Amino acid sequence: MDQITSHVLRDGDTKVTVLSLGCAVMDWRVRDRHVVLGYRTPEHYRQNPASMGVICGRVANRIAGAQFDLDGVTYSLPANASPHHLHGGPGGIGRRNWQMSRDGERAVEFRLLSEDGDQGYPGRVAFRVVMRLKGGRLTWKMEGVPDRVTPINLTQHLYFNLTGQGTVADHNLRIVADRYTPNGPDLVPLGRIDPVAGTAYDFRTPVRLGDGEGWDGNLILTKGADPAAEVAVPDGMTLRLWTDRPGMQVYTANTLKHVLPEGPGAAHGRFAGLCLEAQDMPNAVNVPAFGSILCSPDAPYRQVTSIEIG
Template identity: 45%
Template sequence: MTDELKKIGTFEGRDVLEATLESETGVSIAVIGYGAVIRDWRVPVEGGMRSVLLGFDRFEDYPDHSPYFGAIAGRVANRIGGSCFTLNGKEYRLPANEGPNHLHGGPKGIGRQVWDMEPLGKEAVRLSLSSPDGQMGYPGTLDIAVTYRLSGNCLRVEFSAETDAPTPVNIVQHNYFNLMGEGNVGSHTLQAPASAYTVPGEGLIPTGEIRPVTGTHLDFRKPRRLSDEAGEPIAYDNNLVLDTGRDLSAPAAVATAPDGSLTLTLKTDQPGLQVYTGDKMNVAVPGLGGRRYPRFGGLCLEDQNFPDAINNPHFPSPVVTPERPYRHWCEIEIG
């Protein structure tokens, strides 16, 4: 096993390992144990290879400077309002790490821990992590596994988690894509089969209202540029409600490079899609290949349950139990 993994650093006394997946079409994806991060994703284009997501060459830059680049976020990704919830009559308090709210599982969420790694041949790797009862305030021990499988230009991500007590779970890939490899993503186009969105309130915590996208800048049912009429990128950080009854074999999102050189399609079994264009990015160190990542430098398409679902009973339930474990898959194809 260790022959196929490369040590790239240490974190809190543990080795951080890296696996490189390679497919017959020439795609190369680097995965590291810290945060189950996809560190680099290269696809062949005319003239060579292109990195299509944001990351760092040095592991040491991840703990200090990464805004969840390529990470698996959780236990509960996105936001929990007021950093608390009630489950089976008991209130649970979580650490606040975005104003009064709890973001991406807290300051020591699963995206900021070292996972175990098991290579599954040249095109797949399995990562696992056990989150003990009480970690970041959550009830129950949660045993998590994420498997990355590369086939051609398509990466399938399979998530699973088993618990010994009822607990909320929303485990999400947090890749920042840029299909041009540099610059801002305002000139990318996006299409998604979502007729509604969850209305954000203060701190981007949902008010509980679900509203139609018709007539708003969140209507991506037809391809839409991620910029305004003046060409300035729009600060998206919104949860789209994917259409119920949709064909899961059809894309939940299609993003296209401005020159048409690359297209990203994402398929998922999840009910929501967080669209984030990186307006809060402020990366102080160079990224892959020495690039400087500007504000709006990456597009996140986070397939997920709705934000703050644990505090909104009419949202899809995020609660998993010993009898009802967590399962989630997505497929991302770039070519």
């Protein structure tokens, strides 16, 4: 079994611990506060049923029916959220041990080669993720270069709790998005794009999360929003997020349970964390109206997302 390696990024009051397994952020500390959920040891990330802290893919979120068609061929994927495929499958890149190269206390690079047929996906993909810390801002630069046409859609899957304890009820969330992709009861988008006005997904003005029943859905971000999302808690701690991706999944840990020993952040449980998953549209491989996530040697996958906490 490959050894999991770790590295600590430091700048000013911020310290971020990252792992080679899944490019996971194991801990994010601002002064004396731990602002993400995590597990107690790196070895616990081998199980990680909540995809905590990792990069999800090859295709993040759900693929309906765990299959898609490409050039007349139907590709079947593991139905790890039966009957659907979720976050790249049970052996997706968030569960793989990447090659990690350190660059001092400010940056780290991860590389992974995903072979043709990995989790049912076509093509061989060379993935590269660079994480860089500057002040209180952590930036992910993600790249996937395939040897043939194949779908790719990555996301970071950190669970934020800016108070470091309890639930995210007192977190106020604003997202610059006036449209969303409503889900069916199975959490797969219905295939249409609706206005957020009058729905629970209207975050254009700040929403206190404790005033809702929990969220797990995708918003379509207003292009060029600066930032795309903001979170604030009563004592003044804030989070801001920038991304070049068109969508963002908002997930309030509705089904999170304590299953593994916890790290120094908030205790794991329902509503203990907030995920803000910058991404392309869920199930886009089966819904042409959601835009293409097909990548190729001439048009590789790229994402830049930054999150600042302070």
